[in-house]
Amino acid sequence: MRIDPSIAFDNMYKKGIKGTTDWTKYEITLKMSPEETQKIVVGGLLVGKGKMWLDNFTVTIDGKDIKGLKPLEKELLPADKDKDFDNGSEITIFSPNKNQIESLKTLGLIWGFLKYYHPNIAKGQYNWDYELFRILPQVLDSEDKKILDSILISWIESLGQFTRGKEIVVKASKIKIEPDLYWIQNSNFSDELISLLMQIKNAKRPKVHYYIGLHFGIGNPKFKNENAYSSMKYPDVGFRLLSLYRYWNIIQYYFPYKNLIEEDWKNVLEEFIPKFIDAKDETEYTLVVLELIGRVHDTHANVWGGNQVLNKHFGLRYAAAEITFIEGMPVVTGFYDENLGKETGLEIGDIISVINKQPVEEMISNKLKYTPASNYPTKLRDISTNLLRTNDSIINIEFIRDGIIESKTLKTFSSEEINVYAKFQFSDTCFKLINKDIAYINNGSLKREYLPTIWKEIQNTKGLIIDIRNYPSDFPLYELSCYLMPNKTPFVKFTKGSIATPGLFTFTKVIYSGKKNKDYYQGKVIILINEITQSSAEFHTMAYRVNLNSIVLGSTTAGADGNVSRFDLPGGIITMISGIGVYYPDGRETQRIGIVPDIEIKPTIQGIKEGRDELLEKAINLINEK
Numbered sequence: 001m002r003i004d005p006s007i008a009f010d011n012m013y014k015k016g017i018k019g020t021t022d023w024t025k026y027e028i029t030l031k032m033s034p035e036e037t038q039k040i041v042v043g044g045l046l047v048g049k050g051k052m053w054l055d056n057f058t059v060t061i062d063g064k065d066i067k068g069l070k071p072l073e074k075e076l077l078p079a080d081k082d083k084d085f086d087n088g089s090e091i092t093i094f095s096p097n098k099n100q101i102e103s104l105k106t107l108g109l110i111w112g113f114l115k116y117y118h119p120n121i122a123k124g125q126y127n128w129d130y131e132l133f134r135i136l137p138q139v140l141d142s143e144d145k146k147i148l149d150s151i152l153i154s155w156i157e158s159l160g161q162f163t164r165g166k167e168i169v170v171k172a173s174k175i176k177i178e179p180d181l182y183w184i185q186n187s188n189f190s191d192e193l194i195s196l197l198m199q200i201k202n203a204k205r206p207k208v209h210y211y212i213g214l215h216f217g218i219g220n221p222k223f224k225n226e227n228a229y230s231s232m233k234y235p236d237v238g239f240r241l242l243s244l245y246r247y248w249n250i251i252q253y254y255f256p257y258k259n260l261i262e263e264d265w266k267n268v269l270e271e272f273i274p275k276f277i278d279a280k281d282e283t284e285y286t287l288v289v290l291e292l293i294g295r296v297h298d299t300h301a302n303v304w305g306g307n308q309v310l311n312k313h314f315g316l317r318y319a320a321a322e323i324t325f326i327e328g329m330p331v332v333t334g335f336y337d338e339n340l341g342k343e344t345g346l347e348i349g350d351i352i353s354v355i356n357k358q359p360v361e362e363m364i365s366n367k368l369k370y371t372p373a374s375n376y377p378t379k380l381r382d383i384s385t386n387l388l389r390t391n392d393s394i395i396n397i398e399f400i401r402d403g404i405i406e407s408k409t410l411k412t413f414s415s416e417e418i419n420v421y422a423k424f425q426f427s428d429t430c431f432k433l434i435n436k437d438i439a440y441i442n443n444g445s446l447k448r449e450y451l452p453t454i455w456k457e458i459q460n461t462k463g464l465i466i467d468i469r470n471y472p473s474d475f476p477l478y479e480l481s482c483y484l485m486p487n488k489t490p491f492v493k494f495t496k497g498s499i500a501t502p503g504l505f506t507f508t509k510v511i512y513s514g515k516k517n518k519d520y521y522q523g524k525v526i527i528l529i530n531e532i533t534q535s536s537a538e539f540h541t542m543a544y545r546v547n548l549n550s551i552v553l554g555s556t557t558a559g560a561d562g563n564v565s566r567f568d569l570p571g572g573i574i575t576m577i578s579g580i581g582v583y584y585p586d587g588r589e590t591q592r593i594g595i596v597p598d599i600e601i602k603p604t605i606q607g608i609k610e611g612r613d614e615l616l617e618k619a620i621n622l623i624n625e626k
Contacts (some may be wrong), residue, residue: 001041003040005214005217007030009030035208039216040059079124079225085238088238088239089136089236089239090238093277095278096273101274103139104140104273106148107139108269109183110152110156110197111245112245112248113184114156115128115211116253116503117502118156120162121159121210122210123206129227132241133242135155139151149189149190149193152193153193153196156200157196162203164202165204175504176256176495176505177256178504179503184198184201210224214499219494220579221250222565223250223566223567226246227570228572233572234571240285241273241276243289243569243570246567246570247289248265248272250567250577254502254579255296257298260297260591261296263295272292275291282571285571286303287310287313289575290302290310291370293575294371294372297372297373297374298560298577298591299535299558300560300578301372301578302372302575304574315389316391317413318413318415319411320335320336320337320340321336321341321344321346321352322336323352323387323388324384325381325383329351330352330360331608332350336413340413345408346399346410350399350400352398353398355388356396363387371386374558374591374592375559378560381531385420385421393411394411395409396408397409429445430444430445430454431458437461437462437463438464438620438623439457441465441480442470443540444470446473447473448479455483458483458521459521463523464523465526465616465623466526467528468541469532469615471536476540477539482515482517483521484514485547486517486520487517488513488514488516489513490510492539492542492582493509493583494508494562494582494583495583513543513544514546522549523549523623524551526551526553527551527553528554528615529553529595529597530602531556533594534557538557538560538561538594539561539582541595542595551598551622552598553599553601554602555597556594557594559591559592559593559594560578561582562578562579562581562591563580564577564579599618599622
């Protein structure tokens with residue numbers, strides 16, 4: 001029996017149950033923490049060969065059979081009962097002046113710090129969204145820093161008493177990111193306010209937090225009780241500021257790659273305060289959220305869920321031509337529908353130069369801040385799908401073919417008529433023999449269950465190509481690695497955040513792939529990657545490349561690895577972040593950098609015109625080299 005997350009465990013190992021015995025009664029009793037328990041797992045485990053029978057199986061809680069128990073109703077906390085601002089924040093702000101912006105920045109910093117650090121907020125004693133609306137009018141009316149400090153001190157003191165905690169000591173070698181709390185002492189606060197904030201920093205916090213948890217076994221953050229306020233299509237100014245504060249502080253305390261943002265995140269808070277206040281309608285609000293998300297440089301971070309506001313803004317219709325950036329230029333590389341593609345008159349290899357009288361370079365420049373991604377090639381990957389997008393029934397283009405500029409008018413279609421994500425999806429076989437000496441695996445469609453069968457045809461080849469220019473439909477990493485490696489080999493380690501010390505990220509133990517295998521694969525292993533290789537695909541690449549005979553071939557990947565964590569923003573906006581840090585065993589970064597190939601090679605426009613897969617050709621040549 002196991003009580004999660006990490007509360008109690010017993011597998012009866014110490015009872016020494018083995019061999020053949022008559023029916024015998026066994027019991028496990030574990031102490032459960034009702035406040036912390038998320039899951040109880042029970043079962044029978046047989047180690048080694050033989051048979052095991054179990055009968056008269058019961059589970060009791062406090063001596064009562066679980067079959068007769070009903071789930072307890074969740075006890076409503078004060079945070080759950082507070083409904084005062086369900087219909088609006090009652091906040092009004094028009095064109096904030098410099099002093100108000102500075103005061104709102106201070107409030108955003110302290111509001112978020114208290115949210116994750118104050119023990120009474122952690123216990124659910126306050127609806128922290130609505131407490132923001134209670135303090136905002138006083139902050140906006142404060143005339144100088146001295147008055148503001150006094151307001152904040154009274155507010156913090158009203159939150160109640162707490163106990164001082166014990167200092168948590170973490171080995172320096174395990175720390176990747178320390179909490180960014182230097183602003184407490186560097187913001188010209190009064191001595192009294194600084195002292196109060198430092199007391200909260202060192203407070204004893206409960207293990208279970210009302211607003212934040214860590215997913216069991218993985219460690220990525222679980223954002224709890226973050227109301228989406230979905231009925232507010234255009235949230236009022238108070239809720240828009242709440243959206244900014246919520247997002248900014250989630251990044252501040254629970255984004256594992258905050259150190260890679262490359263600018264002072266506190267300056268971003270100040271910059272976006274007037275932008276969120278001034279957003280005059282639903283579209284402007286959603287766009288400024290998208291712009292803010294783009295500043296964290298994480299391909300996992302975007303506005304997700306098929307947001308209708310953004311869809312309508314960017315266009316609900318698409319031309320039939322599939323565009324990919326080749327040699328830095330938007331090139332026709334296929335068609336979402338072959339018949340509709342023929343009607344366009346375009347050919348593979350045509351370079352799109354102007355769209356609706358706007359040069360493509362200008363369009364790219366305008367779209368960059370609304371295209372969140374970890375690196376520039378991945379931004380171009382995502383922009384390519386949106387170039388020939390409009391709300392009109394036609395789109396006018398100029399393109400270059402064989403050095404000659406031509407123009408055309410293209411019909412457009414809804415996403416129900418064409419599949420604009422077809423190039424990211426693979427339905428063909430996961431395995432083939434290119435010839436008797438070279439095997440090919442498409443990691444995007446490979447299933448773990450296929451491996452024992454297909455390996456019989458792979459094991460004696462002199463080269464294996466693993467194509468990861470896709471996203472895995474399964475998780476064959478560990479099974480395939482066992483065939484590739486002679487021994488278990490370290491390939492990755494993670495960082496995860498902390499409930500006790502928000503903003504702290506520490507390394508976990510190194511993870512291994514492969515196992516001891518004297519019959520491991522002896523041939524060359526060529527791994528193909530590009531900007532489509534993202535997240536789980538990057539993780540698979542890291543595991544396969546530790547093979548002694550591997551070569552990673554292609555171009556830099558999407559640079560967004562690690563399990564994702566979802567949360568909502570006011571107005572029903574759905575977003576996510578990479579929730580854990582992913583690193584090589586020696587601590588080297590993967591986020592934003594991506595998986596750097598051993599040999600860089602990219603498709604060429606000429607190769608596209610000729611219908612060649614130049615990466616695959618290079619892989620075959622490498623295998624054939626002596």
